[in-house]
Amino acid sequence: xxxxxxxxxxxxxxxxxxxxxxxxxxxxxxxxxxxxxxxxxxxxxxxxxxxxxxxxxxxxxxxxxxxxxxxxxxxxxxxxxxxxxxxxxxxxxxxxxxxxxxxxxxxxxxxxxxxxxxxxxxxxxxxxxxxxxxxxxxxxxxxxxxxxxxxxxxxxxxxxxxxxxxxxxxxxxxxxxxxxxxxxxxxxxxxxxxxxxxxxxxxxxxxxxxxxxxxxxxxxxxxxxxxxxxxxxxxxxxxxxxxxxxxxxxxxxxxxxxxxxxxxxxxxxxxxxxxxxxxxxxxxxxxxxxxxxxxxxxxxxxxxxxxxxxxxxxxxxxxxxxxxxxxxxxxxxxxxxxxxxxxxxxxxxxxxxxxxxxxxxxxxxxxxxxxxxxxxxxxxxxxxxxxxxxxxxxxxxxxxxxxxxxxxxxxxxxxxxxxxxxxxxxxxxxxxxxxxxxxxxxxxxxxxxxxxxxxxxxxxxxxxxxxxxxxxxxxxxxxxx
Amino acid sequence: xxxxxxxxxxxxxxxxxxxxxxxxxxxxxxxxxxxxxxxxxxxxxxxxxxxxxxxxxxxxxxxxxxxxxxxxxxxxxxxxxxxxxxxxxxxxxxxxxxxxxxxxxxxxxxxxxxxxxxxxxxxxxxxxxxxxxxxxxxxxxxxxxxxxxxxxxxxxxxxxxxxxxxxxxxxxxxxxxxxxxxxxxxxxxxxxxxxxxxxxxxxxxxxxxxxxxxxxxxxxxxxxxxxxxxxxxxxxxxxx
Numbered sequence: 001x002x003x004x005x006x007x008x009x010x011x012x013x014x015x016x017x018x019x020x021x022x023x024x025x026x027x028x029x030x031x032x033x034x035x036x037x038x039x040x041x042x043x044x045x046x047x048x049x050x051x052x053x054x055x056x057x058x059x060x061x062x063x064x065x066x067x068x069x070x071x072x073x074x075x076x077x078x079x080x081x082x083x084x085x086x087x088x089x090x091x092x093x094x095x096x097x098x099x100x101x102x103x104x105x106x107x108x109x110x111x112x113x114x115x116x117x118x119x120x121x122x123x124x125x126x127x128x129x130x131x132x133x134x135x136x137x138x139x140x141x142x143x144x145x146x147x148x149x150x151x152x153x154x155x156x157x158x159x160x161x162x163x164x165x166x167x168x169x170x171x172x173x174x175x176x177x178x179x180x181x182x183x184x185x186x187x188x189x190x191x192x193x194x195x196x197x198x199x200x201x202x203x204x205x206x207x208x209x210x211x212x213x214x215x216x217x218x219x220x221x222x223x224x225x226x227x228x229x230x231x232x233x234x235x236x237x238x239x240x241x242x243x244x245x246x247x248x249x250x251x252x253x254x255x256x257x258x259x260x261x262x263x264x265x266x267x268x269x270x271x272x273x274x275x276x277x278x279x280x281x282x283x284x285x286x287x288x289x290x291x292x293x294x295x296x297x298x299x300x301x302x303x304x305x306x307x308x309x310x311x312x313x314x315x316x317x318x319x320x321x322x323x324x325x326x327x328x329x330x331x332x333x334x335x336x337x338x339x340x341x342x343x344x345x346x347x348x349x350x351x352x353x354x355x356x357x358x359x360x361x362x363x364x365x366x367x368x369x370x371x372x373x374x375x376x377x378x379x380x381x382x383x384x385x386x387x388x389x390x391x392x393x394x395x396x397x398x399x400x401x402x403x404x405x406x407x408x409x410x411x412x413x414x415x416x417x418x419x420x421x422x423x424x425x426x427x428x429x430x431x432x433x434x435x436x437x438x439x440x441x442x443x444x445x446x447x448x449x450x451x452x453x454x455x456x457x458x459x460x461x462x463x464x465x466x467x468x469x470x471x472x473x474x475x476x477x478x479x480x481x
Numbered sequence: 482x483x484x485x486x487x488x489x490x491x492x493x494x495x496x497x498x499x500x501x502x503x504x505x506x507x508x509x510x511x512x513x514x515x516x517x518x519x520x521x522x523x524x525x526x527x528x529x530x531x532x533x534x535x536x537x538x539x540x541x542x543x544x545x546x547x548x549x550x551x552x553x554x555x556x557x558x559x560x561x562x563x564x565x566x567x568x569x570x571x572x573x574x575x576x577x578x579x580x581x582x583x584x585x586x587x588x589x590x591x592x593x594x595x596x597x598x599x600x601x602x603x604x605x606x607x608x609x610x611x612x613x614x615x616x617x618x619x620x621x622x623x624x625x626x627x628x629x630x631x632x633x634x635x636x637x638x639x640x641x642x643x644x645x646x647x648x649x650x651x652x653x654x655x656x657x658x659x660x661x662x663x664x665x666x667x668x669x670x671x672x673x674x675x676x677x678x679x680x681x682x683x684x685x686x687x688x689x690x691x692x693x694x695x696x697x698x699x700x701x702x703x704x705x706x707x708x709x710x711x712x713x714x715x716x717x718x719x720x721x
Contacts, residue, residue: 237609238633275603275617275629281610284631287647288640478639 013142014209014217016108018153018199020079021050023160024071026093027084027114028054028062035113035162036084037063042165043082048157051076071096077106082150082160087116090146091131098135109142111150111160118205119147133207148204149179154197155223161202170196171225172308175214177203181230181256185301192442193449195305198223212240219247228304229255241285248290249479252307252472255291256300257282290475292468302456302465309454310430312473315396317344318466319389321371322401323382327436327459331399332370334463340474341467343369344395350388357384379408383416386431390424397470399462401434404444414447421453430469432462484509487684487709496711499542500589503705510678512671512690514702517591523569527562529590535560536593538703539568541576545583547706552579557593565590594703596696597663598653602671604634604679605687606710612679614641614672618650619692634676641672654695663695671700686710 023043027036040063043052053074054062061067068074071081071093081097083090090112101107117129129146136143144150150160154169163183172195176182179202189195198221201214211234218224227247234240244253257279286293292307294300318341322328335341346354346365354364354371358381363372373385382402389395404413421431433448434456435441445455456462483491486502498506504514518529519542530537541554549555553575556568569588576585601619606612610633617629630647632640645651645668656662671693679685686709690702 235609237607238611241610241633275601275615275624275627278607278609280629281607281613281631284613284644284647285610285633287643288632288636 013108013140014213016079016142017111017144017151017201017209018158019156020109020158021077021106022053022074023048023050023080023082023158024053024055024068024074024078025082025084025160026055026071027082027089028067029056030059030062034084038162039082039084039113039160040065042159042161046157046159046166048159053078071107072100077104079106080109080111080158080160081107082111082113083146084113084162087114087125087128087132087146090114091128094132095135097141098139101139101141107141109144110136111144111148112146112204112207113148113150113160113162114145115147117146118207129205129207137208143208144201145204146207149183149200149202151202152197152200154199161200164200167197167200168193170198170308171223172197172228172304173199173201173218173221173224173226174228174230174304175201175203175211175218176230177206177211177232178230179204182228185228185304188301189305192439192445192455194454195308198225206234210234212236212243215240215247215253216243219243219250225251226304226307227251227253228300229253230300231255231257237282237285241289241291244286244291245289248472249476253289253291254294254300254303254307255286256294256297290472290479292472298461299464299468302454302461303468305454306430306432306465306469307472309449309452310432310469311428312476313397313430313466313470314427314473316341316470316474317369317394317396318342318399319344319346319369319371319392319395319397320399320401321373321385321389323373323375323377324401324403324436325372327401327434328370328372330459331401331434331463332367334460335399338463338467340470341463343367344392345369346392347394350392350394353388354385357381357388373402375405377402379404379412379416381416382413383420386417386420387423390420390429390431395429397429397466398431399434399459399466400431401436401459403436403441410441410444411447414444414451417448418451418453421451430466432456432466434459434462483684484682487682487707490709491684491711493544494711495544496709497547498707498709499544499586500540500705501542503707504702506678506682506707507690507702507705510674510681512674512678512702513667513699514705515591515594515694517589519587519589520569521587523566526569526588526590527565530559530565531562533590533592537565538591538593539565539572540589540591540704541572542586542589543576543580543583544586546576546580552576552583591703594694594696594701596694596700597656597660598650598695599692600650600668600695600700601629601689601691602668602675602693602702603687603689603691604675604685606679606685612676614644614676614679616641616645616650616668616672617648618653623691632672632676634679636673636676638666638669638673641669641676642666644672645669661697664697664699665695667699668693668695671702684709 025040028040054067056067152159174182404410520526538557599620603615612634654663689706
């Protein structure tokens, strides 16, 4: 498929967004109830080493920082300018940014948080967006938005959002057409430490910087191990698929696609035309490009964090180790129904080793690949079982179901699991712990997550995530062979 | 340069290809189709059927008719010269009743093919994705089953086989209930060529091969429909 489109230009021009020497926030007012004020506060609360400059027409000082009356007045180098002022004012400021760029050579990137542009679907809104872009685009100044939350980079400490100041560092980068979608996920995952973030880009109207360019950029970003995309509609879907296809042999791209577009009327429709809903084409194109498509929001949440934490499995043979009967049965069902996973065929030597560590009441291998460890299991036994199973050459991945009862110390259980997981030689096999009962076992979950294992509340969700990961691992093996 | 049959259709302001023209296009891109002959009299039709062997099917050829069976323009399962001669007249009468303004250029005689599965193989140019190739369960149940899988063109054989494996029709091709397995590779090659055709012939909007009959000895298209991209209006719209 590589011969389909011309090679894109390199995305180095996006560096100014993530690694600016200084940031100017236009619209940083002294009023703590304004978004501009909040952006400025967040921008100064991180470890960003550069200067942050409030720009306000009259205030001398905002949030303890000296304010400047225009971007032209800001003394130090400013690579990134954030606009949080009404749309009409944005257009004026854009001209000043262009002037500054011409005179001083900085101001290479602009994040336009403000709305009131093309998203209004009015001629005025569209005209304002054009007027905003004209002086910037002609100079190669990159624009994120308008109508967006902009960027957050946990490594450099840059943040331009008013909803999320900072986040624990990690390997996930999110590109989103909805700031709320991405931030909901991050806030949901935060209390248990379920994921670490590298970069977040809320693209808004995509007047300049779009999903396609960002996928390619993040594909080359050393801090990004997984790319998550929330997509609504894009003009050139083929270009996006081609960019994703370049990235997926190196790192996973997970997409949640919302908004199923109606097909335009056709003069004369054959079968192919009537069967080709746009969504079916997305489905096929994503598979062709090795993109993992999440069909439910919860699946998106699960996939990105599993891929952020775990190594890829080298095969599809799963061992289900359960201390909780019913959820174990559910897992076995889901493995059978997945169409891609299979229960591991345990050798007699492995069974014998398991008999030595498990209680006599435990059942081993009924069905093959399934262990019912029973609720009487001790904390250390979790680790002993896991060591045996992970050493077995016939096992590629482990689903471990346990919910520490009150008589066991949650953190001891978690430590036993983690030390068995870490004792593996590289490349490690993935382990997905399922701890039912949500955050009543929060201590165990938090410890496991901090130790690098993604925890699940629901057994079926864990199996489905693993199945998608196995499909992706197969795609990658095929592409790299 | 567009293929001559496409150039001619566009010149005539026609928004689609006649069935024999569609086969000529298929031929040019190595897409196999069932043997056929276009006839102008019942005698010609009988002679053609005798030559290619029974059973045969008759189909009307008209620049005004796209959906032939809707106007009684298709008669299947003809097993002898007498049946062909009678069906020929019956077909022309049915068409002239249902679509009196349609001009009939002839009647296509085609050998009926047997195989393990009937597939739909198609392609279209999507405004956001460009050329796209489709395969799935074909025949009369195509719209009901909606068992289809898509890929962007171009695609290689390996990708085409992956695409095919995503359909339920794939099971049928592997040989269900004692049926011999079909030549799956041949279907994959057909998909690859449909992709090549769509990339090369930029005047095509949609291509529809339904059914494609697949069996142990390969696969052939037994019906073909090609819709062209025409400026503004759809050109000359078919009556049916």
